[in-house]
Amino acid sequence: MTATPLPSARPTSSVRPHSFSDRLAVTLELRIGADAFSLLAGSVERLHIDATTYGFSAEVVFFVSSAQEADTLFPRFTSQDLITATLAIANGNKGFADDKAPPWKLKGPVTERRLAEVVTDDREKLPVIGRRYTVRFLDPARVLWGQHRPLELYAGASMKQVLEQHIAPGMQLDLAWQRLDQAQDVLCVGLGGAAEASFYDFVGWFLHDNHGVLELDAAEGKYRLGGAKAKGGEATILDAEVIEAIRVLAPEPSRRAASVLNAAAEAPVHKKDVTNEHAVTGLRRDALLRTPAQTEVDRRVALEAARLAPPEPGLEITLRRCPAALAAPGAILTLDRKLGEKIYPAKKKYRVIAAELHARAAAEQPDLDDEAARYTMSLRLRLERQSDPTLRLPPFRRPAYPVLVEGKVLSASGGDEDRTWHALEGQDDSQPRYRVQIPLWNKTVVAPFTPGRAPGHFFFPAYKDQRVLVALRFDAAEIVAHLDWAGRLAQDTQGNQIVLGKRDRDQTTVRHVYEDKKPALRVERRLGRDVETMVLSEGKIRFEVKEEKGQDEAAPKHNLKPTVEAAKERASAEVRASIGEVSGAFEGAMGGATGSLEAATAEVEAALEQATARLGAKLEAAEAALQGMMSSATEAMQAVVAKVGEAKSAVLAALFE
Incomplete structure (x- = not known):
């Protein structure tokens, strides 16, 4: 099952991007086992990069000559060893390029490789004069x-511990997120067998369901999993001269509200509504829980509220030339003031969330040792407001649960052979739970202590060492079937039996069988050698009390390990519950504070923009009024000068008359 697509980070324009000619400094390094091969821009014929904040794909076509010397790459390239590619790109124009800025660097394992040999007519001496290689590589995760x-079970572990155990070579993880530190009674990574979902899907699904982010430092192969987007560094100014076109992307906000429903019968509150000022009346999405813990409900309410946060308008920028420093996804940009202060993106900070680069070498016979070369290329960026809360994750498939495995019930009471039961109460909700040992992974999980599918009239708990079928979900376990008989009748007997008690010599049995094809009911109470029996058969009722011959049964042995483990489990559960309660309260408070802070920041920015617009309008009006006044003053001065001239003429005329 594929999850609902999230807002795309890739450029969305259907218009073919603008092509231009520019110089790029390119370095491609291929590491194959212990061998490393480096190729410069003169060897690189084509580039195609599609990068986002959470990953990338890249394809490089390059040429290696074998006319003068042997092609040492060829035998290693055609081996079965893993190839790790590292591509570094920078502006190749000396004097214009920013030498202090790091290059745009991508590093990841190769997923596709192919080659074409360039041959001559001389098939005997040197038929192959070069090879044209193509590699496609993606981000490591x-x-x-x-x-x-994998198909693994964890008990009392956190997601941070789970992720750390699955770090692959060439990957680094930044797991500084409180949600990852929360220990769980059960964590099941259910991806084995015929499951279509991979561990990459599993991580994406977990982040989606917990409103987390995935951010990649492509140069280091380091992934950051967090509850909020990274703030980014200092903003870089994108020069007006390199911009061909700017498109403002105004996404639609969610038009629904939300409700969190708690189906637990004894829940204090069964429904909590989450409002959305942009919603259409009557539209909502209901989230269903069944939990006695109010902290889980509060956490889900905060999650649904975060999902309804409206997206902010973003940008799509097409470039006409290569900027001085290439902006990789995650970089913070602001537009050059030369573009004007009245355009929408002016004075705003944006985060690069996607970049798409196509480049083809312009020279037909380049110098293979050139560090920079001229390419016909196109470069397009997708940007979001730095304050945009929109979640952006790769598409994923939801893992399939439950996972069915066998377990054995644990009990801290009674002797080693006793069929006793034991319920461990949870600290946070006081709900009793079974403790079940899963031999496959040698882990102990907890499961609800409930009648299951039987009515509540029958109190027949699962007993010590009973084989049960356990359904494992991501963070919960449940007994769904019992696989053992406490007292099975002989194969040649037709009938039924109920066994009550702890063991064979300390129990009561109710047996209904057929004797000579006639029903007979036998009730037997036994304690050691003391036996009381009642038999109801055809035409008679028999009562018998006796003491069997022999020796008394030895006192049952008691293994204290289950008791100690139960105590440890109880203490661990109390600690986890306390941490969960504090974490839930902290997350709720932080979520509210962060939401209020983000809302206040957005309001301040909006008010500032409106004030700036009003101030600009007032300045323009004042300037127009001033110009009018100056024009009027000029006209008045001209009229005065004219009148003075006329007066002078009149005085002179009067004097000479």
Whole structure:
């Protein structure tokens, strides 16, 4: 099952991007086992990069000559060893390029490789004069986790511990997120067998359901999993001279509200509504929970509220030349003031969320040792407001649950052979739980202590060492079937039996069988050698009390390990519950504070923009009024000068008359 697509980070314009000619400094390094091969821009014929904040794909076509010396790459390229490619790109124009800015760097494992040999007519001496190679590589998690489908169970562990155990070579993880530190009674990574979802899907699904972000530092192969987007560094000014076109992308906000429903019968509140000022009346999405813990409900309410945060308008920028420093996804940009202060993006900070580069070498016979070369290329960027809360994750498939495995019930009471039961109460909700040992992973999980599918009239808990079928979900376990008989009748007997008690010599049995094809009911109470029996058969009722011959049964042995483990489990559960309660309260408070802060920041920015617009309008009006006044003053001065001239003429005329 594929999740609902999230807002895309890739450029969306259907218009073919503008092409231009410019110089690029390119370095491609291929590491194959212990061998490394470096190629410069003169060897690179084509480039195609599609990068986002959470990953990338890149394809490079390059030429290696074998006319003068042997092609040492060829035998390693055609081996079965993993190839790791590192591509570095920068502006290749000396004097215009920003030498202090780091190059745009991408590093990841190769997923496709192919080659074409260039041959001459001289098939005997040197038929192959060169080879044209093509490699396609992706970010490490998409490749390595995309092929990783483990089936594992964790008890009392956190998602941080789970992720750390699955770090693949060439990957780094930044896991400084409180949600990842929360220990869970059960965590099941259910991806084995015929499951279509991979570990990459599993991580994407977890982040989506917890409103988390995935951000990649492509140069280091380092992924950041967090509850909010990184703030980014200092904003870089994008020169007006390099911009061909700017498109403002105004996404639609969600038009629905939300409700969180708690189906637990004894829940204090069964429904909590989440409002959305942009919603159409009557539209909503209901989220269903079944939990006695109010903190889980509050956490889900905060999650649904975060999902309804409206997106902010973004930009799509097509370039006409290569900027001094290439902006990789995650970089913070602001537009050059030369573009004017009245355009929509003016004075705003944006985060690059996607970049798409196509480049083809312009020279037909370049110098293979050139560090920079001229390319016919196109470069397009997708930007979002730095304050935009919109979640952007790769598409994923939801893992399939439950996972069915066998377990054995644990009990801290009674002897080693006793069929006793034991319920461990949770600290946060006081709900009793079974403790079940899962031999496959040698882990102990907890499951609800409930009648299951039987009515509540029958109190027959699962007993110590009973084989049960356990359904494992991502963070919960449940007993769904019992696989053992406490007292099975002989194969040649037709009938039924109920066994009550702890063990064979300390129990009561109710047996209904057929004797000579006639029903007979036998009720037997036994304690050691003391036996009381009642038999109802055809035409008679028999009562018998006796003490069997032999020796008394030895006192049952008691293994204290289950008791100690139960105590440890109880203490761990209390600690986890306390941490969960504090974490839930903290997350709720932080979510509210962050939402209020983001809302206040957006309001301040909007008010500032409106004030700036009003001030600009007033300045323009004042300037127009001033110009009118100056024009009027000039006209008045001219009239005065004219009148003075006329007066002078009149005085002179009077004097000479």
